[in-house]
Amino acid sequence: MTGVVWWLVERASALLDAEERDAVRGDLAELNVAAGRALREVVGLLVRRQLRLWTDWRPWLALAGLVIPLGMLLSLISRQWANTNSIYAWLYVDNWTWSYIETAGARHDLAQISGTFLLECVTLVCWAWTLGFTLGSLSRRTIWVTGTLFGAVLFGGTLGSSTAGLRNPGNAAVFSLMFYRDGFPTLVRTVLVLVPAVIGMRKGVRQATLPLTWALISAVAVVTLTALAAPSVKGSVTWGWWSTSGEGPAIRQLAQLRDSWQLRLLPMLMVWPVAYMVARATRRHWRRQSAAA
Amino acid sequence: MTTTGALTGLLYYNHNVVVIMLGEFEYLLLSVTARLGDEAYGAAIRAALEQTTGRRCSVGALYTTLDRLEAKGLVHTWMGEATPQRGGRAKRMVRVTAKGARQAAQFYRTVVRASRGVSWETTRSMVR
Numbered sequence: 001m002t003g004v005v006w007w008l009v010e011r012a013s014a015l016l017d018a019e020e021r022d023a024v025r026g027d028l029a030e031l032n033v034a035a036g037r038a039l040r041e042v043v044g045l046l047v048r049r050q051l052r053l054w055t056d057w058r059p060w061l062a063l064a065g066l067v068i069p070l071g072m073l074l075s076l077i078s079r080q081w082a083n084t085n086s087i088y089a090w091l092y093v094d095n096w097t098w099s100y101i102e103t104a105g106a107r108h109d110l111a112q113i114s115g116t117f118l119l120e121c122v123t124l125v126c127w128a129w130t131l132g133f134t135l136g137s138l139s140r141r142t143i144w145v146t147g148t149l150f151g152a153v154l155f156g157g158t159l160g161s162s163t164a165g166l167r168n169p170g171n172a173a174v175f176s177l178m179f180y181r182d183g184f185p186t187l188v189r190t191v192l193v194l195v196p197a198v199i200g201m202r203k204g205v206r207q208a209t210l211p212l213t214w215a216l217i218s219a220v221a222v223v224t225l226t227a228l229a230a231p232s233v234k235g236s237v238t239w240g241w242w243s244t245s246g247e248g249p250a251i252r253q254l255a256q257l258r259d260s261w262q263l264r265l266l267p268m269l270m271v272w273p274v275a276y277m278v279a280r281a282t283r284r285h286w287r288r289q290s291a292a293a
Numbered sequence: 294m295t296t297t298g299a300l301t302g303l304l305y306y307n308h309n310v311v312v313i314m315l316g317e318f319e320y321l322l323l324s325v326t327a328r329l330g331d332e333a334y335g336a337a338i339r340a341a342l343e344q345t346t347g348r349r350c351s352v353g354a355l356y357t358t359l360d361r362l363e364a365k366g367l368v369h370t371w372m373g374e375a376t377p378q379r380g381g382r383a384k385r386m387v388r389v390t391a392k393g394a395r396q397a398a399q400f401y402r403t404v405v406r407a408s409r410g411v412s413w414e415t416t417r418s419m420v421r
Contacts, residue, residue, distance in 0.1 A: 020356065026336070027339065045352050048357045
């Protein structure tokens with residue numbers, strides 16, 4: 001038991017700066033502090049350090065501008081896209097027949113559906129990576145808290161709601177299978193959102209600012225993908241955030257917003273992390289230029 | 294706008310609110326550090342604080358207060374050498390700066406002056 005607690009002390013103190021970690025672990029060893037008390041003290045120090053970091057505006061901007069709105073949007077979009085693609089996967093994988101590629105029209109349908117699926121995968125990865133990078137860059141020392149909250153919003157944001165597709169009795173054959181009902185959305189969220197976001201966070205914490213060329217390439221990619229996915233983003237909010245009773249949108253006001261300018265602007269939200277990346281990269285580029293001149 | 298009050302160590306704001314510049318724990322930490330001299334580092338300060346006050350001192354309270362005092366320019370800290378009884382880990386050494394010594398002295402004088410004639414001060418004298 002004591003060994004486990006000391007292991008926890010080791011893991012918790014790894015979150016401190018290298019010098020402080022050395023001083024704290026050394027003090028605990030020198031004073032022969034018991035394992036339980038040592039853990040309480042290290043966690044207490046971590047909490048105090050975190051509280052102090054949160055007196056700055058950056059973690060709050062990361063929380064209010066990225067984690068909550070974009071985490072929620074990614075949660076809705078990933079579930080809706082997973083649901084839509086579940087129907088096609090059930091049709092083309094679970095019920096495959098060679099007739100799907102016999103005629104030119106059927107082949108065209110299959111190619112179009114596969115292309116859309118791939119495009120949606122790439123779009124989710126790009127959004128998640130740029131969001132993660134910006135989060136890491138904005139809240140470097142609070143990334144453990146903001147990153148964990150992002151994960152909570154991503155996986156918990158849609159709790160207590162359903163999608164129109166899931167509630168449609170016509171899709172019962174697909175969603176009666178646990179894999180398509182629960183497994184596939186979780187897989188999509190984990191592989192296409194959480195993993196790229198964590199990779200982006202690590203990069204953002206280490207590098208903070210991308211070279212201008214890479215920031216511009218990322219911006220072009222994200223803006224293009226967002227423009228292509230825009231109708232689907234609107235659909236994810238209206239059709240992908242359905243009440244569990246299946247009567248209508250989880251938030252009734254969403255029904256009135258359908259086809260409104262507010263909903264048309266919604267996909268633009270996904271662009272702001274990459275806009276921040278370009279702004280930072282441009283500022284650094286000009287500073288270097290003026291320093292060299 | 295602030296003006297220095299008649300009692301040193303206090304600041305009078307224009308709305309007549311008096312702010313004591315050091316906190317109780319900050320003062321205790323400065324005193325213990327000054328007494329330990331060249332031997333002042335995290336574990337030693339903590340042990341001396343616990344012995345002096347009879348209260349527990351957590352590593353969180355100690356290091357966050359040290360950071361605050363350092364930010365105010367009242368102490369200077371640096372990483373010292375590692376010792377075997379610390380598992381080969383370095384110490385965070387602490388030294389009270391001239392400004393820190395002045396602030397602690399002001400705080401002490403203020404407390405002594407403010408305590409004159411109060412019941413517990415008399416009781417203390419009687420006990421002695």
